[in-house]
Amino acid sequence: MMQQLKPIMFVGTCSDAGKSVINAAFCRIFKEDGYHPAPFKAQNMSLNSFSTAEGGEMGRAQVVQAEACGIHPHTDMNPVLLKPTNDKSSQVILNGRPIGNMSAKDYFGKENNKESLFKEATEAFQRLHARYNPIVLEGAGSISELNLRDRDITNMRMAVRTGAATYLVADIDRGGVFGSVYGTIALLNSEERALIKGIIINKFRGDSSLFEEGRTILKELTGVPVVGIIPWFRDIHIEEEDSVALEMKKNTYQPGKINVAILLLKRMSNFTDFDVLDMDPRFNTYYTNQIDEIEKADIILLPGSKNTLADLQYLRANGLAEAVVKAYKNGKKVIGICGGYQMMGAILEDPQQMEGNIPIVSGLGLLPQRTVIGSEKTTVQSKFHFLPVDTDKICSGYEIHMGETTPLNEVEISPVNRLTNGKSDGCYLNNRCWGTYMHGIFDNPIVRDHLVEGLDDNHSKNDFDYASFKEEQYSRLAALVRSHVDMEYIYNSLF
Known part of the structure; x- marks a missing residue:
């Protein structure tokens, strides 16, 4: 039996310092070393989410880390998830279930919110701690936001509560590393500072x-050693946590490949649906809100959105909606996922104003359907047959959506997916126009092969295995991090 380790926590001097990826690396390292680790982040703010086997919703960053651990994701790994619906408010997901929309002022300003959510987060941690060894915690943003210290449920308050050996991650690429490290540690109180190992x-x-x-200087300034220097890398592919990552995706039209334009929405969610297309050598994907880039693409993908009606109005105001419809008429493929699927219909309604103050808006009119946004949220994993292409192959995916989509004027439609529970999903107009609620649908090889049909008949089949590819990436990441940190020091801090 492996020795019980203390929890370990990775916190940051800033947002996007790389905490999530380093967390994933240590999840895999501990697994390789014979332990049974699990990830934990008390509160996540992200539009990239996932449906667990139990039907709960959680942030995808902890899903990635769970995969690195070799375990199934569970909402205990991310008990609080904030999904921004606009610039001022977010949907709050607690233990996998939505409990309503809150403004930032209400969420952070109410005393009872702070205490009740911290209690829920602590209980989720304890449940994990009873089953796994060690727990690999992740902080959020910077740990030196003094104005939010008394409202903290994610960073040093959680480190203190769990007694985690805490490591500060600093992004040297953005500059100012000495000031950010020194200032971050200097602003901690003595109890918090003692946890920084x-x-x-x-x-x-x-x-x-x-x-x-620099190592010597930082040790002299802070009293804390530099235990690792992780090199910049671009050859290891780990799913990114949030839309900041899209700024690094600089692709544009590329001759000789199947070009896939993904519409860059204001409230785009689950852009991780398209990561597999980045890795499949047949495709060249790029995110865009430029009409000329849409016109050049072979396939246009409409992604999910946390505010579908507002994003559809944004597409109309910028001429993008017209460009998508024109592209379809010119023979291009147009496919929608979740909110993008809803946009492809004739009309979208939000009578309870769940997403905002827009009650109704016309859709793109590509699919004969009507969507009504309601208060009930669907979060479920599914097994399904994709079209009648090959009835023997069972695909997998997951749904996260509010709203029900039905045929317009009772017109008969063909579904995209026939679920193993007897239900159906999506609307298949033809090979060039279809939509589905199923996230992760492109992870299935049969769906990507269908995507290629009519565009590259010489390479319609491909043996690219995304699941095996991801496993290889986790192992490569672990090897890289292991070789650039003092693992003996880190283990000693956990005994």
Whole structure:
């Protein structure tokens, strides 16, 4: 039996310091070393989410980390998820279930919210801690936001509650690493500072031996050693947590490939649906809100949205809606996922104003359907047969949506997916126009092969295995991080 380890926590000097990826690396390292780890992040703010086997909703960052651990995701790994619906409010998901929309002022300002949510988060941690060893915690943003310290349920308050050996991650690529590390630690109180066991310098470009003097300086300034310098890498592919990652996706039209334009929405959700297309060598994907880039594409994908009606109005106001319809008329493929599927219909209604103050809006009119947004949220994993292409192959995916989509004027439609529970999903107009609620649908090879039909008959089949590819990436990430941190020091801090 493996020795019980203390929890370990990775916190940051700033947002996007790389905490999520480093967390995933250590999840895999502990698994490789014979332990049974699990990830935990008390509160996540993200539009990328996932449906668990139990029908709960959680942030995808902890799903990735659970995969690295080799375990099934559970909402205990992310008990509080905030999904922004606009610039001022978010849907609050607690233990996998929506409990309503709150403004930032209400969420952070009400005393009872802070205490009840921290209690829920602590109980979720304890449930995990009883089953796994060790728990690998992740902080959120910067740990030195003094104005939010007394409302914190994710960062140092959770570190103190769990007694986690805490490591500060700093992004050296954005500059100012000495000031950010020193200032972050200096602003902690004595109880919090005692938990900081080491500093990890992340995204280092060039020869890390050139930072040896920097190690010494930081140790002298803070009293905390630099235990690792992680190099900048672009050859290991780990699913990114949030839309900041889209800024790094600089692809554009590329001759010789099947070009896939993904509409860049204001409230785009679950853009991870398309990660597999980035890896399949047949496709060149790019995110765009430019009409000329849409016109050049072979396939246009409409992604999910946390505010579908507002995003559809945004597409209309910028001429993008017209460009999508025109592209279909010109022979291009147009496919919608979740909110994008809803947009492809004739009309969208939000009578209870669940998403905002827009009660009704006309859709793109590509599919003969009507969607009504309601208060009930569907979160479910599904097994299904994709079209009648091959009835022997069972595909998998998951749904996360509010709203019911029905045929317009009782017109008969063909579904995209026939679920193993007897239900159906989506609307298949033809090979060039269809929509579905199923997230993760492109992870299934049969669906990607169908996507290629009529566009690249010489390469309609491909043996790319996304699940095996992801496993390889986790192992490569673990090897990289293991080779650039003092693992002996880290283990000693956990005994």
